[in-house]
Amino acid sequence: MAHILRLSALAVLLLSACCWADSELQEEDTAEELSVSELSVSELSVSELLERANSHLSEFRSDNDPILIEGDIAIDSEAERNADPCTSSGCKWGKASDGKVYVPYYITNHFSSREAAIITRGLESFSSFSCIRFRPTQSSDRDWLSIESQNGCYSFVGRRGGKQVVSLARSGCLYHGTVQHELLHALGFNHEQTRSDRDNHIKVLLQNVVSGMEHNFRKIATLNQGSPYDYNSVMQYHRYAFSKNNQPTMVPIPNPNVSFGNAKEMSRNDIARLNTLYKC
Ligand SMILES: *[C@@H]1O[C@H](CO)[C@@H](O)[C@H](O)[C@H]1NC(C)=O
Ligand SMILES: [Zn+2]
Numbered sequence: 001m002a003h004i005l006r007l008s009a010l011a012v013l014l015l016s017a018c019c020w021a022d023s024e025l026q027e028e029d030t031a032e033e034l035s036v037s038e039l040s041v042s043e044l045s046v047s048e049l050l051e052r053a054n055s056h057l058s059e060f061r062s063d064n065d066p067i068l069i070e071g072d073i074a075i076d077s078e079a080e081r082n083a084d085p086c087t088s089s090g091c092k093w094g095k096a097s098d099g100k101v102y103v104p105y106y107i108t109n110h111f112s113s114r115e116a117a118i119i120t121r122g123l124e125s126f127s128s129f130s131c132i133r134f135r136p137t138q139s140s141d142r143d144w145l146s147i148e149s150q151n152g153c154y155s156f157v158g159r160r161g162g163k164q165v166v167s168l169a170r171s172g173c174l175y176h177g178t179v180q181h182e183l184l185h186a187l188g189f190n191h192e193q194t195r196s197d198r199d200n201h202i203k204v205l206l207q208n209v210v211s212g213m214e215h216n217f218r219k220i221a222t223l224n225q226g227s228p229y230d231y232n233s234v235m236q237y238h239r240y241a242f243s244k245n246n247q248p249t250m251v252p253i254p255n256p257n258v259s260f261g262n263a264k265e266m267s268r269n270d271i272a273r274l275n276t277l278y279k280c
Contacts, residue, residue, distance in 0.1 A: 042175075045177075045238060045261060045262045045263055045264055046175070046177035046178055046180075046181050046234050046263055046264060046265070047236065047237045047238040047241060047261045047262075047263070048238055049153075049172065049173075049175055049177070049178050050071060050072050050153050050173075050178060050181065051071065051237075051238075051241060051242075052172060053152055053153050053169060053171070053172025053173050053178075054068070054071055054072055054152040054153060054154070054172075057151050057152045061151050062151075065150065065151050066154070066156075066165075067080075068152070068154055069081060069215065069216070070190075070191055070194065070215075070216045071216060071237070071241070071242070072152065072153050072154045072155070072181075072182070072185070073154065073155070073156070073157055073185060073190070073191075074154045074155060074156045074165070074167075075156070081215070086157045086158030086188045086189075086190070086223065090159075091157070091158030091159050091160075091188055092158065092159060092187075092188055092277065092278065093132075093143070093159050093187065093278075095131075095278065095279070099131055099280075100131050100132075100133045101131055101132050101133065101278050101280075102133050102134075102135050103132060103133070103134050103135070103144075103145065103186075103187070104134075104135060104136065104137040104138065104141040104143070104144035104145065105123060105134050105135070105136065105137065105144060105145040105146075105147055105166075106136065106137045106144060106145070106146050106147065107119055107120075107147045108146065108147065108148045108149070110148055110149035110170065111149060111170065111174075112170075115170060115174050118174045118175070118176065118179065119147055119168060119174070119179055121176060121179075122176055122179025122180050122183060123179070123183065125176070125180065125265075125266075126183070126274075129266075129271045129274075129275075130271065130274050130275050130278065130280045131275070131278055131280035132187065132274065132278065132280075134183070142161070142162065143159055143160070143161055143162060143163075143164075144162075144163055144164075145164060145165075145166050145186055146163050146164065146165050146166070147165075147166050147168060148165055148166070148167055148168075149167065149168060149169050149170045149173075150165065150167035150169065151167065151169065152167060152169050152172070152173070153167060153168055153169060153172065153173035153178055153181075153182055154166075154167045154182065155167070155182040155183070155185035155186045156185065156186065157185050157186075157188060157189070157190060158186070158187070158188040159186075159188075164186070166182050166183070166185075166186055167182075168182060176264075176265055177234055177263065177264045177265045177266075180234055180265055180266050180270075181234050181235065184234065184235060184266070184270065184274070187274065187277075187278075188223055188277060189222070189223055189235055189270075189273075189274075189277075190220060190222045190223070190235070191222075191235050191236070191237060192229065192230060192231075192233040192235045192236035192237075193217065193236060193237050193241075193250060194217070194218060194219055194220050194222055195219070195220075195222045195224055195229060196219050196220065196221055196222065196224075197224070197229060198219060198229065199219075199253075200229070200253065201229040201231075201252065201253055202250045202251065202252055202253060202260070203250065203251050203252075203253055203256075204217045204249065204250055205247070205248060205249055205250065205251065206249075208243050208244060208245055208247040208248060208249050209242050209243065209244060209249050210242050210243070210244040211244065213242040216241070216242050217242075217249070217250075223273065223277055224273065225272075225273040225276035225277050226273075226276065227269050227272055227273040227276070228269065230267055230269035230270070231252065231258065231259070231260030231261070232260070232262070232263050232267040232269070233263060233267050233269060233270050234263040234264075234265060234266045234267060234270055235270065236260055236261045236263065237250070237261050238260070238261030238262070239251070239260065239261060241261070
């Protein structure tokens with residue numbers, strides 16, 4: 001059903017693209033870059049965008065790239081697979097005396113001004129609903145995010161100490177919701193479907209998961225902050241994530257028809273648990 005809806009949405013987009021093209025293309029040169037395929041991509045959820053952007057990574061990755069688990073979480077070594085998934089206070093970013101949590105960032109020159117603006121909008125969105133303040137690095141900063149266009153969309157979980165890369169590849173990662181998703185990882189959050197209480201809310205169908213990808217559905221002690229399980233979290237993967245056979249890898253409990261994993265930006269629960277974790 002979702003696929004049919006998406007196809008008809010695409011048809012509408014194609015039609016409108018054809019008939020409004022003249023007036024839109026005159027606006028500015030970036031309008032030309034806004035191809036039909038890009039318009040249809042805007043229909044995708046964050047979780048679909050991430051899967052799409054990272055699906056062919058293994059072919060291009062080098063030894064310098066970090067190991068990725070759960071699709072887009074970076075770790076430095078195999079030993080880290082089972083390590084503390086950022087539940088100790090040491091992986092939080094510190095709070096300043098004014099009550100704000102300043103997180104220094106540096107955006108590398110990999111990006112066009114249009115792309116940098118998408119990143120900046122994602123960074124600044126946190127100021128509107130939390131005490132998190134992403135701000136440009138200063139020489140005295142010890143810990144900071146280096147926002148780069150590397151292979152795919154990924155981030156480490158929580159503050160790592162020193163420089164840590166948040167990769168937002170120019171091809172595929174530059175959307176408001178994907179920027180928020182990766183920044184939430186950097187702030188300490190994991191995926192919704194890995195919550196220790198997830199079995200009460202989703203049934204994982206390992207028989208439909210790509211062989212070798214089962215670890216993506218492990219359960220860990222995530223930073224739930226007393227918040228309810230949230231199907232609309234920007235950290236919740238979609239029904240067919242890592243599917244090998246176009247069959248669902250997750251179905252909701254108790255009603256399997258409930259839609260989930262469709263978030264295009266942070267949900268109210270995402271915001272609430274961020275504010276709870278950082279005592280905003
Ligand atoms: C889910 O959808 C199917 C097919 O439309 C329907 O037969 C079934 O009753 C629905 N289940 C619930 C719990 O709504
Ligand atoms: Zn992720």
